[in-house]
Amino acid sequence: MSKGFGRHRRAFQCFLRGAAFFLAVNGLGLETNSGVAGGAPQPMIWHRGELGDPGSLDPHKATTLIESNILDELFEGLVTLNARGEIIPGAAASWTVDPTGTVYDFRLRPDARWSNGNRVTAEDFVFAFRRLMAPVTGAPYANILYTLKNAERINKGELPLEALGARALNETTLEITLEHPAPYFISQLPHLTAKPLHRKSIEAFGSDFVHPAHIVTNGPFMLEEFTPNDRVVMVKNPYYYDAAHVALDEEVFYSLEDRSAGLRRFMAGEIQSYDDVPVEQIGFVRSHLAEAFKVTPNLGSYFYAFDTRYKPFDDKRVRQALAMAIDREFLAERIWGGTMDAGYSFVPPGIPSYGTPATVAWKDSDPFEREDEAKKLLAEAGFGPRGQKLEVEIRFNNSENHRATAVAIADMWKVLGIETRLLATDATTHYAFLREKPPFDVARSGWFADYPDAQNFLFLGQSDNQALNAASFRNKTYDSMMHEAQVEASPERRRAILHEAEALLLDEQPYLVLLTYRSRNLVSPKLKGWEANVLDNHPGRYISIAP
């Protein structure tokens, strides 16, 4: 904020102070949400602003981040996440794995209860897993749990539900059989697809079981109200086994799709946290709300996909040259205001089971060496001063900072003699385009981890991943490495194979790695128990609010 504007604002404030006082005395001043002193103790309510609006609170229909955040408060899977984003036992108190790494026995905690007082049983999990895989449910993310034995074939209607690798040995023991050993299986379990469901209420109400009047949950909170485009109100679940340690009486999610308006509501104290910050206003936020502004690495990658099927991007040299010419520090610091990290790997750092990811070979060479090398590669591929002129079209969806990013990249490619056109469309058109895959040059894309595992990023390069392989990358060595990692039981060997695969992916550069995401939160200093973490997961169970 310029000094000039600050001065004007002060003058404006002086001018209006009298009027404000008058109105406040007349009772216009309002109490938004801070407790009023005196009388009975005020309920402790977390007013939580989130970008986006939940489309469904049925764990088997939900897809978005805000839906996942709400469902984590309502339902608790076998394992759950603590305030630091680490996996801790949830509805299951403990578990064992057999030597083949494919059979898990989960022992449920005896005091796990539904919000109507019923016990949470192994049968509830079996019911939920079967419903997830049943073709009639149409669960969009069912494929995440294809790790379960026969899951994929059941989901495609080739096997009956009973064939699923999940069964109740008794009321408190759940046995899960996997399709193949998967060291990352436990880290998949906090995902919304792995929540238990209350069988009786679903059988009684069908798909209406999600309505506040019917829904039965086993998490720390219960659903009280869900108004689309407005808010989701949750109250503490008295039957939750750890209810004694849950400080909040209520948690209210507000859907705030306009980031700037969200920022202003936070500044006015109407919400105590907001899970996004408008990038345009980062400077203002850093100088005015430094204490509340939390920027933390996040498990998300921001990249461009090359269309590797057609000329000229079927040529690795062209892809590498374009990747080398980009000043990622400028993008991260100046275009994204420090809310992104320069990305030299495809898998973002911060996955414990993967360690430090592989990086592009030229990461540490200085920008001018890189530039010369890029020009050389382009010349070899037949482009440049003595060859053809390279023309590139960047397609992107018109939201957030994608436009500014594309403009900056087009400018960086100018040095290589490349002429870049930009083409922005609305998000649905963009993603439909990526799905249908007519020929293109370069398209913006990105990926957030479903669960913290490198395979969940690297599978974007597998040729059999039709839906998500936006670059149409085909490489037999890469595919075989990924399949090898898929069935590898030893975590160390699996890690080594995946590292090797990532190095190959970076060398081939079907995806132009650009940036890795950082979460940007506004958190009131009054909010206690909120801890920054790579999953950007913040359970209300650990939150309390200082007066």
Added chain:
Amino acid sequence: MLRYFLSRIVMVVPTLLIIIALAFFLMRLAPGGPFDSERALDPEIAKNLRRIYKLDRPLLEQFWLYLQSLAHGDFGPSLHWRDFTVNQLFATALPISVALGTKAMLTAILAGTALGLVGAMSKGGIGPRLVDGAAIFGIVLPVFVVAPLLQLGFGLTLHILPVGGWNDGAWQNQILPVITLALPQIAIVARLMQAALIDALAMPHIRTLRAFGMPGFHITLHALRAAFPPVVSYLGLAAANVLTGSVIVETIFGIPGMGRYFVDGALGRDYTLVMGTVVVVAGAVLLFNLIVDLVLAWLDPRVRYESRS
């Protein structure tokens, strides 16, 4: 006259049918579908989902199915808000939008008429200039500028009104959205009013009244009656516009109204929701235009809707 309005009412059904048919096929021409999002779905799963929502049927069959359920008053399930039917969504959103829109339109009519009157009656001087200035302000500053400015001024600087939120419709939460919705309409009504009043004051019968020494107040009333037709013609469509065009106001102030369904439904290719909004808008447009024509006939008894013989 009565025959004319009866025939108008009879025409509502065919008009609605044409609108529904055109919108239905127009919508399906646009690229992308309801299940396209940042995270692409597994092709098999997407296929299964289309089957569940009957989107894999031939388009004509889908249209027929839609008309059938519409005949029963059922707009179908929303494809984005998957826990709700479109009827349920509208049941909460429509009353909110109607309440806000009515307040905004009333504010616009009152303030716009007053401003237009000031502008037209004052002979030269500062009056008309002020109206013009205010109108320029109201028109140039789009709602996505006005709304943040109001939030900054009344919410963050003065702390007398909430920045946003609906809060079950508390009156404090309604003030800023109503002002934001009304401002551009005030500007337009004022401009139209001023222009029409100047014309009206020059009309023979008003001049005659003045020549007879009729008091100024009565002359104003007569002039207003003569000046209202263009304003009323505009208001008919503007009223529908306030319903559909309020998306920015609703997003910035966090109001669960209809406006967001129009835009989010279309951008997200939520086919059933889009068709629902089309039916609502069509209903509103038909209704308001009928009211406008009734009012026009009442304001100027010489207006005849029958063709000239």
Added chain:
Amino acid sequence: MNEPAPMAQLSAAAGALRNWSMLASLSILGLIALLCLIGPLISGHPYDQVYRDYVLVRPSLFAHPDWAEVEEAVSAMARRMHVRIEASRDGEIRHMTLEAAKPIDPRALRAFERSDLFAPARIVASKDEGRRLAIDVPLKRTLFLFGTDANGRDLFTRVLIAGRVSLAVGLLASFVALTIGVAYGAVAGYAGGRIDSLMMRAIEIIYALPFIFFVIVLVMVFGRHFVLIFAAIGAVEWLDMARIVRGQTLSIKQRDFVAAAEALGATTPAILWRHVIPNASGPIIAYLTVLVPRVILLESFVSFLGLGVQEPLTSWGVLIADGARNIQGSIHLLIFPALFLGATLGALQTLGDGFRAHGLRSR
């Protein structure tokens, strides 16, 4: 009562140009148009030139860089080149000494060439086998009158380039809407009866169709073409105009002079053109002055859908939308395009009022 024919009205309006406020408005419009046409050529910045060292610079009458910017840039370069840089402060040419543990690759000096603050550096002396370089680096002076945007592009040039697009879109789309709307409305109102009824139902049908799909499908059918913006916007915005004109016509056609003209055997087009439209001109002009800015702002939404202008071109609507997002951070991004749009609109309105007032007076 003598009804003015359009030609007579035009010539009368020409006389009204003597009116100073109309003259002032015309000058403002002309000035803005001229600025938009030739400004980008003489502003010193191409509209798509990215100054990476000047992202979101504030408006200023003084040329960049100032000393603080030089110091910051030098220290950033030193970090990148892994050298120590000592810079002295004297006039236009900076003398700098570069020091490093290893011999310095002269390629590193390209950093100055690429920088937006400095002109190419010249090596004056090289000591310690290239571990110490003395260089002369002239400063590059750049002026950003309106500041720069989030990509470091000159806002002044961009506002003017945007003006070309917006004025073209605004005026042409409004003209389309005006022509269709007035003709349609007058015919419907004058014909009355079944024709009027059918024509009004057609308006209702178009009005109720979802605009977003209308636009998207237009692109699919006709491809991505600039003229389409006019088509799409004009095709929607004439509806209001037609309703207003039709309402006016309904009452005008009952007046004596229309009956007189009919009795004298005037043809219907002649009656519409000589009597009906001139008498409806007040609301028409008033609504037209509302329509122009509406169209200009609507263009930004069309651009959002990918049909309007694409980067690096821009428009006032797009700039104002961007500026609104920066309201708390860099308000200059909002103020300048809004000022230009406001001035254009103010001038158009005064002009419209002038024409109308004159038409009335000469009646």
